[in-house]
Structures are given as structure tokens and as C-alpha cells.
Amino acid sequence: MDTFLRWVKSSYSGPAGGNCVEWAPGAVGGVLVRDSKVTGPIVTVSTDVWATFVGAVRSES
Template sequence: MSTALEWFKSSYSSSEGGQCLEVAYEDTAIHIRDSKNNPEDGPTLHITPAAWAAFTAAR
């Protein structure tokens, strides 16, 4: 990735951390990672914006 992603946590996450997902948006992909992992080399899940929309719409 040539541009640094802007990661954020959900507004539902507490300030204590530990059990949070972090998300970064791009036009062609949504990036998801576990906040407990090292952000430099931890695993990241990449999904399409359509898949993210379906996921967040499901309740």
C-alpha cells in the first residue's frame, strides 16, 4: 500500500481497549484488523465495500 491508511475504532469501543476491531476505508477495499495485534505486521482482513455494507446492515 502506497498511502497510509487511517484506522479507527468503533464508537462502541471502550477506552480500555483489548477487544476492539479497527477499520480503514479505501474506495475499493475495507481493511479490518484486531487492535491487540501489532499494527505494523499483524494480520489484516480485506473485503469489498459491498461485503462490508452487507455485514454492517445485518443485525
């Protein structure tokens, strides 16, 4: 699955390797989220949930 995804690193992720959150649009309209430093689970959320999350983060910054 990872091979065909276009991962985008969060603009809030640090250049020194800390807080590396990445997201990618999923094949069925969901959004996949992962920690780029750790080979581990990928969380899948709906596009509505993702939009709400991003909106909340932006309003806090």
C-alpha cells in the same frame, strides 16, 4: 501500507482496551479490518461485504 491509512475505531470497542476493532478504506475500494491491540493480519473485504456486515451488526444492537 499502515502509514497512509486512516483507521477508524469501532464505536462498539471498549475504552479499556477490550474488543478493539478498527477499519480503514482501502486504496482500491476495499475495506481493511484489524485488531488494534495485536500486530498481525489485516483482513480485506469488498465494500459490499463490509456494508452487509455493518448492516447486520446494527440490526442486532
